[in-house]
Amino acid sequence: MLFRSFALTLVLLFFVSKDPLNAVRSFMLGPFSSPRRFFNIIELMIPLTFTALGMCLMLQVGEFNLLGEGIFGLAGAFTAYFACRLLPASIPPVVFPTLLILFGAVLGALMAAIPALLRIKWNANIVVVTIMLNYVLVFFATYMLRYWMRDTKVTYLGSYKFAENAKLTTLIRGTKLHTGVWIAAAAVLVVWWFLFRTTKGYEIRLTGHNQSFAKYVGINVVGSMLAAQMLGGALAGMGGAVEILGRYDRFLWMEQTGYGFDGMMIAVIAKKNPALVPLAAFFMAYLKTGANISGATTDVPLEFIKVIQSIIIILVAATMFMDSLHRRAVIKASTEETGVA
Numbered sequence: 001m002l003f004r005s006f007a008l009t010l011v012l013l014f015f016v017s018k019d020p021l022n023a024v025r026s027f028m029l030g031p032f033s034s035p036r037r038f039f040n041i042i043e044l045m046i047p048l049t050f051t052a053l054g055m056c057l058m059l060q061v062g063e064f065n066l067l068g069e070g071i072f073g074l075a076g077a078f079t080a081y082f083a084c085r086l087l088p089a090s091i092p093p094v095v096f097p098t099l100l101i102l103f104g105a106v107l108g109a110l111m112a113a114i115p116a117l118l119r120i121k122w123n124a125n126i127v128v129v130t131i132m133l134n135y136v137l138v139f140f141a142t143y144m145l146r147y148w149m150r151d152t153k154v155t156y157l158g159s160y161k162f163a164e165n166a167k168l169t170t171l172i173r174g175t176k177l178h179t180g181v182w183i184a185a186a187a188v189l190v191v192w193w194f195l196f197r198t199t200k201g202y203e204i205r206l207t208g209h210n211q212s213f214a215k216y217v218g219i220n221v222v223g224s225m226l227a228a229q230m231l232g233g234a235l236a237g238m239g240g241a242v243e244i245l246g247r248y249d250r251f252l253w254m255e256q257t258g259y260g261f262d263g264m265m266i267a268v269i270a271k272k273n274p275a276l277v278p279l280a281a282f283f284m285a286y287l288k289t290g291a292n293i294s295g296a297t298t299d300v301p302l303e304f305i306k307v308i309q310s311i312i313i314i315l316v317a318a319t320m321f322m323d324s325l326h327r328r329a330v331i332k333a334s335t336e337e338t339g340v341a
Contacts, residue, residue, distance in 0.1 A: 005312050009287065012307060016300055023298045030293035031286055037293065039175040043247065044285035045278070047072070049184040050239025051263025052270065052277045053191045054108075054232035059272045060195065061208040061228040063119065067130040068236035069260025070137030071111050073253055075104035075240030077141035080159050080251030082166075083244075085149050089163035096165045101183070101241045108237020109230040111137065116229035120222055138256050145251055159251035168246040178246035185278075187235065192274040194231075204228045236260060268316045284312075 010024055017023035031037050051068045058065045079100045087096070115133060118124040149159040168178040195201040207214045207224040214221050239259065244251060266284055270276035287308055295302040 005287070005308075005315055006283075008311050009308050012304075012311075013294070013300065016304060016307075018299055023294055023300050026298050027290040027294045027300075030297070031289040033293075036175060037289065039172060039177045041282065041285045041289050042181060043176050043178075044288060045281045046178075046180045046184045046246065047239045047243045047257075047259045048262055048266055048281040048284055049277055050187060050235050050242065051259045052266035052281055053187055053263075053274055054235035054239070055264045055267035056191065056232075056270065056272045056274050056277065057195070057204070057228045057235070058112075058232040059208070059267055060204050061225045062211075063116075063225065063229065064127050064264075065112060065115055065130050065229050065232065066127060066260065066264065067112055067115055067133055067137075067233065068263055069256055069258070070130075070134035071108045071233050071236040072240040072243075072257060072260050073141045074111065074137040075107050075237035076244040076253060077144045077251060078107055079104050079241040079244050080162065080248075081144060081149050083162040084160040084166075084250065087163075087166075089165055091163075091165055093165045096163070097168055097245050100166060100245060101238055104237040104239075104241030105234040106237070108233040108235070108240070110233075111237070112229045112233020113226065116226050120225060134256070134260070142254055145254070149251065151250065157252070157254065161250050162245070162248075166245060167249070168242065176247045180242040180246040183238070183242055187238070188274055188278060191235070195274060200224075200227065236263070265312050265316050268319065269312075287312075 009027070013023045013027060014020040031041055051072060054068050055065075082100055082103065083096075087099075091099070111133075115124070115126050115129045118129055119126045145157065145159055151158055151160045168180050171177045171179060171181070195205060203214070203219045203224045204227065206217075206219060207221050207228075211221050214224070243259075262284060266277060266280040269280040269283075291300075291304050291308055292302075294300040295304060
């Protein structure tokens with residue numbers, strides 16, 4: 001899927017640019033043309049990794065909980081509120097961001113539990129519920145910015161500045177690469193270990209693979225589904241907190257960031273395997289960075305980024321559809337062969 005997306009992107013560049021060779025060169029090589037641009041890829045990987053890991057957990061139980069987008073924004077807003085308005089700046093530098101990130105995780109878990117419980121108790125369509133709830137969370141985050149923490153001394157809509165003790169440390173001067181990259185790397189290892197090396201992780205994977213069999217062998221299917229959704233929401237909440245504390249000095253988000261939906265695409269590309277998430281996140285960040293550079297330095301329109309995302313979404317949907325057809329065919333053939341429904 002990665003190579004197909006990349007190939008289609010290059011083909012489209014020949015149709016949207018009057019100087020396609022320059023556009024292709026800018027798109028392909030631009031992200032590596034300077035250290036700053038390369039580190040832009042790594043910076044963008046951080047939030048994508050968190051939301052993708054969250055989606056990996058949610059997809060393991062076969063549920064498309066798309067609330068990661070709203071959780072990411074709401075966690076960023078609450079983190080900003082605590083950092084600039086509520087908690088004292090005297091908290092030690094390491095302890096302050098740790099508390100805020102943990103709060104983002106708890107908030108994300110609680111938010112993700114809402115559609116999960118609606119699905120479990122009333123069989124609500126989790127995709128519809130989460131898409132609608134995303135807007136509620138995003139608009140509430142905007143409300144918080146306007147009425148709880150708006151800094152009236154600046155000419156734009158932004159919060160008060162965060163306490164310096166609350167921010168994550170920048171690793172390389174001249175870039176926005178911060179210590180959140182180590183947190184994201186640790187999250188990849190922990191999620192992989194949890195899914196593939198613990199009993200609960202096995203129960204979650206078995207629940208997503210075959211709920212009937214999971215119930216038959218005594219697994220608490222409801223508990224596994226709820227745990228996967230809440231842990232996935234916690235990761236999205238952590239991502240929002242890490243992003244706002246690492247790359248910003250005040251809260252400015254007025255709309256959806258797109259990281260939650262990108263995380264869904266990355267999780268599918270990575271085949272729900274946390275170990276493959278960094279590679280897929282790097283690819284996605286590379287595409288976005290290359291498209292931004294092409295839009296700024298060539299005649300390629302800035303909307304080309306959305307075209308790339310649309311291509312990936314189509315390929316993801318097609319892959320999922322074909323996998324579903326294959327799975328149904330296998331089940332049907334097995335049923336006909338054994339005579340057991």
